[in-house]
Amino acid sequence: MSTSTILEPHPDTWIEVRSAGIYCIPADVYIDPMQPVERALITHGHADHARGGHQRVWATLETITIMQQRYGIEHALLQTVVTFGEEINLTPEAEHPVFMCLYPAGHILGSAQIKLTYQGVSIVFAGDYKRTPDPSCPAFIPIDCDVFVTEATFALPVFNHPPIQDEIHKLILSLTRFPERCHLVGAYALGKCQRVILGLRQYGYHKPIYLHGALLKLCQTYREFGYDLGECVPVSEVDDYHSLAGEIVLAPPSALTDRWSRKLPDVLTCMASGWMQIRARTKQKRAELPLIISDHCDWQELLDTLDEIRPTEVWITHGREDALMHACNNMGIHARALRLIGYEDENNE
Amino acid sequence: MSNFADFSTLLDSLYYTSSTKAKTRLLCEYLTNTPDPDRGWAIAVLSGTLQLEFFSRSTVKNLMLTHCDPVLFAMSYDYVGEMSETVAHMWPTPKTIELDCNRSLPSLNDIITEFSNTPKNAIPECLASYLDRFTPSQRWALVKLGTRGLRVGVSARLVKNILAEFASVSTIQVSDIETLWHGVSPPYTELLTWLEGKTPKPDVSDRIVFHPVMLAHPVTEAELANIDFNEWVAEYKYDGIRVQIVATSHGIGMFSRTGDDIAHSFPDVVELWQNTGVYGVFDGELLAFSDVDIGTFNQLQQRLNKKKPTKKLMNEIPCGIIIYDCLALGSGTQRCSLTELPLSERQTKLTEVLTPVIQHRIRLSPTITITSKTQCQRVRDEICERSGQRIEGLMLKRKTSLYMSGRPKGQWVKYKRDPMLVDAVIMYAQRGHGKRSSFYSDYTFGCWGTNEIGERVLLPIGKAYSGFSDAELHELDKWVRKHTIGRFGPVKEVAKELVFEVAFDSVHTSKRHKSGIALRFPRIHRIRWDKPANEADELTRLVGMIIQ
Ligand SMILES: [Zn+2]
Ligand SMILES: [Zn+2]
Numbered sequence: 001m002s003t004s005t006i007l008e009p010h011p012d013t014w015i016e017v018r019s020a021g022i023y024c025i026p027a028d029v030y031i032d033p034m035q036p037v038e039r040a041l042i043t044h045g046h047a048d049h050a051r052g053g054h055q056r057v058w059a060t061l062e063t064i065t066i067m068q069q070r071y072g073i074e075h076a077l078l079q080t081v082v083t084f085g086e087e088i089n090l091t092p093e094a095e096h097p098v099f100m101c102l103y104p105a106g107h108i109l110g111s112a113q114i115k116l117t118y119q120g121v122s123i124v125f126a127g128d129y130k131r132t133p134d135p136s137c138p139a140f141i142p143i144d145c146d147v148f149v150t151e152a153t154f155a156l157p158v159f160n161h162p163p164i165q166d167e168i169h170k171l172i173l174s175l176t177r178f179p180e181r182c183h184l185v186g187a188y189a190l191g192k193c194q195r196v197i198l199g200l201r202q203y204g205y206h207k208p209i210y211l212h213g214a215l216l217k218l219c220q221t222y223r224e225f226g227y228d229l230g231e232c233v234p235v236s237e238v239d240d241y242h243s244l245a246g247e248i249v250l251a252p253p254s255a256l257t258d259r260w261s262r263k264l265p266d267v268l269t270c271m272a273s274g275w276m277q278i279r280a281r282t283k284q285k286r287a288e289l290p291l292i293i294s295d296h297c298d299w300q301e302l303l304d305t306l307d308e309i310r311p312t313e314v315w316i317t318h319g320r321e322d323a324l325m326h327a328c329n330n331m332g333i334h335a336r337a338l339r340l341i342g343y344e345d346e347n348n349e
Numbered sequence: 350m351s352n353f354a355d356f357s358t359l360l361d362s363l364y365y366t367s368s369t370k371a372k373t374r375l376l377c378e379y380l381t382n383t384p385d386p387d388r389g390w391a392i393a394v395l396s397g398t399l400q401l402e403f404f405s406r407s408t409v410k411n412l413m414l415t416h417c418d419p420v421l422f423a424m425s426y427d428y429v430g431e432m433s434e435t436v437a438h439m440w441p442t443p444k445t446i447e448l449d450c451n452r453s454l455p456s457l458n459d460i461i462t463e464f465s466n467t468p469k470n471a472i473p474e475c476l477a478s479y480l481d482r483f484t485p486s487q488r489w490a491l492v493k494l495g496t497r498g499l500r501v502g503v504s505a506r507l508v509k510n511i512l513a514e515f516a517s518v519s520t521i522q523v524s525d526i527e528t529l530w531h532g533v534s535p536p537y538t539e540l541l542t543w544l545e546g547k548t549p550k551p552d553v554s555d556r557i558v559f560h561p562v563m564l565a566h567p568v569t570e571a572e573l574a575n576i577d578f579n580e581w582v583a584e585y586k587y588d589g590i591r592v593q594i595v596a597t598s599h600g601i602g603m604f605s606r607t608g609d610d611i612a613h614s615f616p617d618v619v620e621l622w623q624n625t626g627v628y629g630v631f632d633g634e635l636l637a638f639s640d641v642d643i644g645t646f647n648q649l650q651q652r653l654n655k656k657k658p659t660k661k662l663m664n665e666i667p668c669g670i671i672i673y674d675c676l677a678l679g680s681g682t683q684r685c686s687l688t689e690l691p692l693s694e695r696q697t698k699l700t701e702v703l704t705p706v707i708q709h710r711i712r713l714s715p716t717i718t719i720t721s722k723t724q725c726q727r728v729r730d731e732i733c734e735r736s737g738q739r740i741e742g743l744m745l746k747r748k749t750s751l752y753m754s755g756r757p758k759g760q761w762v763k764y765k766r767d768p769m770l771v772d773a774v775i776m777y778a779q780r781g782h783g784k785r786s787s788f789y790s791d792y793t794f795g796c797w798g799t800n801e802i803g804e805r806v807l808l809p810i811g812k813a814y815s816g817f818s819d820a821e822l823h824e825l826d827k828w829v830r831k832h833t834i835g836r837f838g839p840v841k842e843v844a845k846e847l848v849f850e851v852a853f854d855s856v857h858t859s860k861r862h863k864s865g866i867a868l869r870f871p872r873i874h875r876i877r878w879d880k881p882a883n884e885a886d887e888l889t890r891l892v893g894m895i896i897q
Contacts, residue, residue, distance in 0.1 A: 280783030
């Protein structure tokens with residue numbers, strides 16, 4: 001897109017930020033609303049983007065499956081499955097309809113970018129996304145658009161996420177050094193957990209991986225969508241916990257320090273998260289082995305993406321918006337922060 | 350072979366490991382696999398005895414600024430809260446240098462030798478060349494090492510325990526290492542080879558070295574009520590700086606609390622001591638003096654950090670010391686350690702030795718007998734008042750206390766005067782650093798004064814980021830987000846509605862603040878959710894409390 005384009009009608013006039021979230025006026029539809037609404041488009045299944053109780057929902061099959069699992073089969077009265085690349089008219093009766101199309105976002109299973117086009121002007125909501133290869137979901141595709149709405153979770157030049165294989169290597173090395181310790185890895189149930197498992201398998205680790213009960217359902221969902229996670233054993237099915245010495249156990253981060261983890265033998269706490277790059281964050285989580293594994297773009301990925309797409313305008317939803325705005329200015333791209341509240345940029349990564 | 354990567358890996362693992370057992374294993378493994386002198390340098394780095402500063406924090410910062418966008422650096426630094434780590438992650442990996450796998454990394458010894466021998470003006474270039482070649486972890490290790498800021502959760506005490514564990518000679522105890530410790534110096538080759546049973550025990554009887562000092566805990570009113578005063582003695586707590594005099598027949602060392610040799614800044618004091626002819630290791634307070642009395646901390650401050658004071662300055666602000674303890678007496682083979690004796694016996698010996706040489710600027714700290722909590726409070730308040738705050742409270746010491754380095758429990762406590770309080774209104778807030786980077790935890794507050802045109806306005810008097818609980822922090826953070834009325838970069842301006850009761854140690858004049866004053870050690874004492882902002886204190890109240 002050339003930067004001299006004058007957008008008409010400017011998305012300012014037909015997209016607005018309301019207390020429930022971003023709202024598209026002519027389509028009467030919210031994107032990732034934080035409260036129950038009539039019509040909602042959902043980028044992906046993380047709880048801060050997908051909430052229950054909407055009347056009508058459009059999303060990928062994977063996302064709808066995740067929402068059903070979390071909020072019940074009938075989480076919305078009408079649930080429309082959208083496939084990538086399929087063009088949907090959100091307002092068939094209108095003189096100027098709003099068209100919607102989904103594209104992969106490379107964030108987690110089912111994650112999508114949402115493109116809306118109204119009278120020839122297009123806006124892409126990237127939701128959460130990343131550019132590093134991830135075997136657990138299709139890769140992000142840069143989409144030509146007038147306005148690109150991006151997250152900024154890791155938008156500071158200090159964030160430079162290493163390749164996942166380096167981090168898995170750290171974990172394996174620690175297992176050899178402390179073979180008597182149970183390596184308990186904190187990973188969020190949706191996305192991070194499966195990515196760690198697939199990363200271990202790609203590394204050549206074929207022993208069983210032990211799972212906390214809260215991770216089982218979503219791992220099953222990944223399997224149903226064709227991802228081979230290898231042998232995973234629920235910790236609850238282990239007879240003798242001493243046998244977990246020298247094994248890898250995955251659990252949600254909240255379980256790392258609670259009573260549950262105390263039954264494991266000589267725990268070495270690991271934490272898989274993009275925040276683990278910052279020492280104070282690692283200390284805060286009491287992790288002894290930080291694994292820098294992120295579902296989001298790091299700084300360079302954000303810049304590369306903006307440079308590739310070169311939209312007329314960039315809107316920033318949540319995270320470190322100041323730094324990204326500054327970088328956009330340097331790149332000659334007009335940028336502004338939407339200052340959305342409610343997205344959990346701090347913890348849900 | 351060992352290189353800097355092994356060292357930085359060691360630091361990283363120690364940094365994140367919490368169990369002492371695992372730390373011991375990691376360090377012992379390193380000591381076994383690493384040759385001299387690298388392993389000894391590592392011991393020096395960990396125990397804080399490497400007395401070299403290769404470059405200053407500002408050198409690093411300036412170098413970084415020539416390699417990145419300063420705005421982004423400021424934002425990153427603000428987020429990370431720590432310069433070394435910010436630089437470690439932000440330093441651009443050069444794309445032009447072809448990665449030459451055969452070019453081996455330097456050893457820790459190479460790094461220490463090179464930085465020690467590089468002239469000051471060539472340091473930035475030397476540093477940059479290493480930062481280019483290093484990974485973020487290695488950069489962090491280098492910057493921390495070079496600025497003497499390395500902390501990886503391994504205390505000097507733990508290092509000694511681990512060394513005892515490492516010793517292959519089973520009769521070697523921690524106490525053996527402790528008595529040797531201050532006589533040996535980095536890279537500790539003679540110590541390590543002795544531990545391995547390869548060389549005889551090093552002879553350290555007459556070396557001028559620093560002995561880590563014993564520190565006190567603050568005491569609460571409740572704890573004070575439970576003290577049996579028969580078992581304790583009191584001393585004045587002077588508002589100077591803690592020093593240790595190490596006097597031998599070969600010369601005199603004068604060390605700060607952290608072991609920095611500061612003798613060069615106080616040749617007048619060193620000379621005074623030299624003339625006494627007293628040998629040993631003494632613990633005391635360095636102070637500025639007037640003709641008749643002790644001076645203020647402000648006066649002393651003008652002498653600190655002056656590497657070579659002029660005659661004129663030394664005449665204007667003469668310094669001296671008040672001695673309160675003694676770790677050893679005598680010199681050479683005659684030196685005997687007193688650290689294993691109780692305080693009362695150490696004081697008897699100290700008085701015996703020093704009484705003949707006492708003068709205006711070399712004094713013995715008087716001991717005060719206290720019999721009750723009320724008397725304790727009264728003595729403290731009187732002396733603080735009478736000394737014009739040159740004495741800031743009392744030290745209470747258990748008569749039986751041995752001289753133990755660090756902050757042992759229940760031995761020495763400090764009973765400082767009550768902090769002064771002022772009711773101030775929060776004006777601005779900023780995100781904290783590190784752990785607190787997601788909260789608005791740094792607050793600027795002000796008192797009521799008048800501006801150029803005579804209006805009653807709030808004038809900022811200081812900043813605080815401590816004194817509240819985590820729960821209060823969450824409340825305050827929420828309050829800030831709800832009451833933001835403006836933004837200047839990372840700073841949020843808030844509605845002038847909330848009053849803090851701010852505690853502080855003293856007030857000084859300041860040209861930096863519009864209010865003309867500055868507070869020493871301000872911290873939030875209480876959040877006055879109930880108090881209307883217009884009832885906060887007037888600036889004039891603080892002006893009346895200024896210490897000249
Ligand atoms: Zn997400
Ligand atoms: Zn998100």
